[in-house]
Amino acid sequence: MSFIRAKEIPPHSGNWYDYEVKTIHEGNKVIQKHIRYIGKSGTSRSFHLSTSQGQLLPFKTSASLPISDVEIEARIAKMKTPARQIASALGMYYGGMSLDAIQQQFRQDYDLDMSESNYWNWVKRFTKEAIRQAREFKPEVGDTWVADETYMKLGDKTVYFWDIIDPKTNYLLASHVSFRRGGKEAKALMKLAAQRVGKTPKVVVTDKLKSYIVGIEDAFGADTKHIQGGPFKTVSSGESTAEIERFHKTLEQRTKVFEKFKDIASIRLLTGGWLINYNFFKQNEGCGNIPPAQVASKVVPFKDWNDVVTPEGETDKDYQVRLSCRKSVKKGASVYDAILTPIKPSNGSTYDNDTK
Numbered sequence: 630m631s632f633i634r635a636k637e638i639p640p641h642s643g644n645w646y647d648y649e650v651k652t653i654h655e656g657n658k659v660i661q662k663h664i665r666y667i668g669k670s671g672t673s674r675s676f677h678l679s680t681s682q683g684q685l686l687p688f689k690t691s692a693s694l695p696i697s698d699v700e701i702e703a704r705i706a707k708m709k710t711p712a713r714q715i716a717s718a719l720g721m722y723y724g725g726m727s728l729d730a731i732q733q734q735f736r737q738d739y740d741l742d743m744s745e746s747n748y749w750n751w752v753k754r755f756t757k758e759a760i761r762q763a764r765e766f767k768p769e770v771g772d773t774w775v776a777d778e779t780y781m782k783l784g785d786k787t788v789y790f791w792d793i794i795d796p797k798t799n800y801l802l803a804s805h806v807s808f809r810r811g812g813k814e815a816k817a818l819m820k821l822a823a824q825r826v827g828k829t830p831k832v833v834v835t836d837k838l839k840s841y842i843v844g845i846e847d848a849f850g851a852d853t854k855h856i857q858g859g860p861f862k863t864v865s866s867g868e869s870t871a872e873i874e875r876f877h878k879t880l881e882q883r884t885k886v887f888e889k890f891k892d893i894a895s896i897r898l899l900t901g902g903w904l905i906n907y908n909f910f911k912q913n914e915g916c917g918n919i920p921p922a923q924v925a926s927k928v929v930p931f932k933d934w935n936d937v938v939t940p941e942g943e944t945d946k947d948y949q950v951r952l953s954c955r956k957s958v959k960k961g962a963s964v965y966d967a968i969l970t971p972i973k974p975s976n977g978s979t980y981d982n983d984t985k
Contacts, residue, residue, distance in 0.1 A: 729745060755937050760905065770828075770925055771798070774833050776793040776794075781884050789814065792804050793822045793833075795826075799913050801904050817844075832854045909922045909929060927950050951967070
């Protein structure tokens with residue numbers, strides 16, 4: 630069984646720190662193995678100890694306030710940090726905070742002193758998990774899509790970010806990362822978007838980059854009309870690429886964070902994470918201050934990062950979405966409230982938009 634031990638560092642300084650240690654019996658010897666650093670003694674936060682049967686027991690640090698009833702913090706299997714703290718770090722990171730800023734925030738809020746690599750490992754692990762959970766999700770989107778591209782420098786190379794959104798719901802259909810800006814890359818973006826939503830568009834609006842002509846033709850053939858315009862709108866249809874350019878403004882922080890990475894694999898992974906955060910968690914003014922996924926579907930796989938960082942013993946939950954217009958807003962664009970109700974997974978596809 631593990632327990633809390635207080636240690637004075639340095640000796641005779643009056644500064645006491647709590648550590649979780651575990652008693653190990655080796656023959657006739659009893660050894661105390663250090664498990665983790667908890668924080669400075671005298672705090673009133675609760676912690677939880679594991680028994681040999683795997684149960685979690687509430688515990689308060691030494692020199693704390695009198696013991697009272699506390700909640701058991703759910704944890705991920707084989708991980709010591711509570712699941713909610715990990716989810717909080719994911720939200721901070723995709724909200725634009727750097728790893729060193731998150732490190733400082735956790736040091737302040739939880740008295741945790743961990744290296745940046747710990748937070749980076751959380752980001753990698755649970756970004757992959759979020760992408761996995763959203764793999765079967767298919768939003769209901771319109772027939773007109775808008776595509777655009779941006780770029781950033783990676784050493785002496787240029788990395789291009791291709792994005793395509795549905796202006797009807799503001800849902801980010803797909804993002805593609807490449808070192809080239811040709812027709813092959815434009816086609817890859819179109820094919821990925823069509824695969825994600827299970828349909829092909831009637832119209833695709835782009836800027837005047839010639840690569841889109843080849844890419845859209847190769848991906849969709851004559852079934853899709855391609856309209857090229859300036860950065861704001863085309864003359865013939867009035868369709869606007871301003872939506873996606875406003876979207877790119879929301880991703881300026883993405884580029885700042887990505888600039889710290891020197892490998893394309895990490896950038897591609899994080900691009901997928903940004904897509905999840907933008908579609909499922911980030912409030913969107915154009916959607917009435919709710920995430921685009923809650924406009925584009927009646928069932929979503931998660932409501933925030935806490936549903937991605939699933940604690941040990943809990944199963945994945947899907948949510949039924951019900952929207953109501955906020956009556957207190959009298960002027961300007963409508964604002965919506967989304968009520969998300971947990972549902973049990975059904976046989977077959979969970980994301981059946983015709984079953985509400």
